[in-house]
Amino acid sequence: MYNAQWQYFNPVSITSGAGTLDQLPTLVTGERWLLLTSAGFTRRGISSRLQSVLSPVQLNVHDQIQPNPDLDALDTLTGQLQQEKFQGIIALGGGSVLDAAKVLSVTLPCKMQTPLDSVLRQQQAYNWQDQLPLIVIPTTSGTGAEVTPFATVWDMSAHKKYSLTTPRIYPTKALLDPTLTLTLPYRETLYTGLDTLSHALESLWNRHRSSLSEAFAFESLLLANKALPAVLKHPDDLAMRGQMQQASLLAGLAISQTRTAIAHSISYPVTSHFGVPHGLACSFTLPRLLKQNLERMTNNPVHLQILRQTQTLLDSLDLLGELKKYLTLDQLLKHTDSMLTPDRAGNYPYSFDTQDFLHALTETELRK
Ligand SMILES: [Fe+2]
Secondary structure, eight states: OOOSOOOOOOOOEEEESTTGGGGHHHHOOSSEEEEEEBHHHHHTTHHHHHHHHHTTSEEEEEOBOOSSOBHHHHHHHHHHHGGGOOSOEEEEESHHHHHHHHHHHHHTTSOOSSHHIIIIISOOOOOOOOOOOEEEEESSSSOOGGGOSEEEEEEGGGTEEEEEEOGGGSOSEEEEOGGGGTTOOHHHHHHHHHHHHHHHHHHHSSTTOOHHHHHHHHHHHHHHHHHHHHHHHOTTOHHHHHHHHHHHHHHHHHHHHHOOOHHHHHHHHHHHHHOOOHHHHTTTTHHHHHHHHHHHHOOOHHHHHHHHHHHHHHHTTOHHHHHTTTOOHHHHHTTGGGSOOHHHHTTOOSOOOHHHHHHHHIIIIITO
């Protein structure tokens, strides 16, 4: 059940639908902006198309953002780009590109030399004052990064994950065009779709659950239950791609209020030690978590029906089989001590024993 007391704040202006990128020339003004994207979009000619559409605004392209953005790499990039005096940033890509852009939107206008090292690693208190205008254009359906006030930053050498969290890194504008997700390969479609399911469920088994986050989450699950299997089967189905994009947005809105919980907490060592993609790392625990919690998550028959459909979908996807491609059972069990972080696991409202849970999960499934 949800809390009776809650507050809601989300300043992101959202425009959704095919062709929304046509709005860009009215949104991008001034002399010089930064386009953050991945190399694939430059290769496919999209970066240069945006440059010509936005002319005479000079659009500098940086297309070397790596998956799971690294703390030191982002500090180095901040140092390189600070003198360019950009008037805004456009982020076109998946969750890593969007998170990197959210970080740069507050580190570029700040005066520190290595802001992420100071604030995240050295834990220096800092009040992010300024933010560059940030337009985000997600090309995957899963992270919800377009509407959340946090960005994940990795220190892969120390196997650590940080979250830069401040209302200042909410994007200014999100443009959602489902046609951009049509070319997403099968595995990325699956993993990012799983991230959506994880966000919706994590906002439901959550101490900060409210009537509003609950409404977002159930609508997200309702859409994703149908759209995820459909886009995996028919990747060029624009209507279903659009529904999956909406599901991702709604789940993002839910966790923008509640944050994530136990499944994400468990996922971080799995990603930082074994390179397991985020969407898989934060979802291989979901079938068992959902089975354990289903009856106590709601007594609304419509909502119960939605959760049962999600359970059926998750059970059909063989997530532990996917996980076994990246690590062995014994490797997974070695990291149970670092899987419960207070800022995520603390949101989970029920008691939880990681050793017991993972042993039970792996005994029944991973040893098959
Ligand atoms: Fe996630």
